Amino acid sequence: MIDLHGKYGKRFIVGMVVYIILLPVSLFLLQSEFLSERETAVSTIAAVLVALLPVVPFLLVMTAVVGQIRERDELKKRIHLEAVLITTFLTGGLTFSYGLLEASGLVPDLPFIIIAPFMIMVWGVANAVVSQWYG
């Protein structure tokens, strides 16, 4: 799915490593007295920035994946397109359906944070399935 060699492969690895480091750092800092109490506008803004720290390497990973797909040949691009379409419809359909059930009070609320890992997982599976179909 992702080739870990070359310019974009290295960028992907760097992004993932920085993400793995920043996530616990961000969670740790948010527990500090200054950021957790948020008594001033400054501490609130600082808390928002610290909470969003892991998004920075996420953007790096995104540019690495897009850059790598741009360099692929036409069939590989088609495989990625089909995988992304499957991921979009599956995630959209499931989250929309769950949202309807949630609004009706039939199921418990789920945090938004699970959507991104779910999408990445579906994208990986869809990529493997579509790639297998083309042989």
Add this chain to the structure above:
Amino acid sequence: MKNRLKILRAERNWSQEDLAERLDVSRQTVNAIEREKYDPSLPLAFKIAAVFQQPIEEIFTPD
């Protein structure tokens, strides 16, 4: 679309990998074209014709 890629490749004793290298695509792409699961773009079809030194219509025919 039907094609004679596999025959033309076999006549030259080329592996799918050899042809992929000449066309600057992946082996999977050559395999998918040969199995008629994927129709190449016009630029790639022209490239295939150039590699085999044959007109496109001699290699690809409509279903």
